[in-house]
Amino acid sequence: MYLFPAIDLRGGNVVRLLKGDYNEQTTYGSDPLAQAQIFEAAGSTWLHTVDLDGAKEGRMMHLPQIASICKNTNLKVEIGGGIRNTETIDELLDAGVERVILGTAAMQNWEWFAGLMDNEKYHNRIVLGLDARKGKIAVAGWLETMETTALEVAIKVSDWPLAAIVFTDIATDGT
Template structure:
């Protein structure tokens, strides 16, 4: 299982939100690129980066910081937040050199855009973020909730040829209460899509539990920043692929 460290960007800083609340943020670093270097030293192969400002406003707000991160690490990078048209996809994949982008709001609001992105760049480089609130898909930086049940959405994504999703239970994100394993079991029963466990990881045991279930990958954010997970040790023990 891939163990993926996370850097969430707001105003050029590495932060974490509590349950997606932009008013409840904790700043962890003014130099996100240094964090990326640290993660690479620990053995991480893939870095998860989210432009929180971009997710809310639909623009490339933290572009310069993202470029710095890319320039300071040889890890693969997946990036989400505010990517809502092919021009932005091209900017990140072709110009900045990001390895894969995560489409969230646009994937549900504009299925044709998702199809075009998949057709242009392939399923290895286009990931979909499935952000879940009370059983439904959330959009616009988690500020709005759609009327689409998350399992129905995932089945539709699989039909379109999507290979990877990042599945987040918003109520768990940033809480250190443990992930919603029940939700992930429902996804496993419903679909064969590769999903990344995201939101709520509190300790190494949570990560081991995800690995034991043979899930594709697990994102570690706040648990690392708060000193609850020895990321180097976990990666050495669990990471493959």
């Protein structure tokens, strides 16, 4: 198991939501790069980032901030939230992101997701984000819950060339 410091982005700020509730937000600062540099100075080598606006809107909203972190630190960055197409994945990788986290896009467009795994370019660069509420997959910024369980999906992809699977129990996130 690996533990990464995390930066959640909303409105350009570093925030944390309580149990995924957009109305229960704590703001930690307005400079994501400065926060990333604090984590790096503390000895971190990886940074987990989530574009909360992107997750809710269905498109990446904080690419400039993520690119700045990649350019101005030596952190290996993984990013999720609002990544719904191959073009966005490529933009993020070109900006220096090490790994791209797919959750909603993978769950709602399984054939596309499986096709990514057929392309060696994405081997070990894609992380499957399994966010669950009472064991069932939640998508679209955790605003919708599916009938499929996280365990069912994890078993299905167990031999795929994913970089990792990131599991989030929404009931405990931000607590």
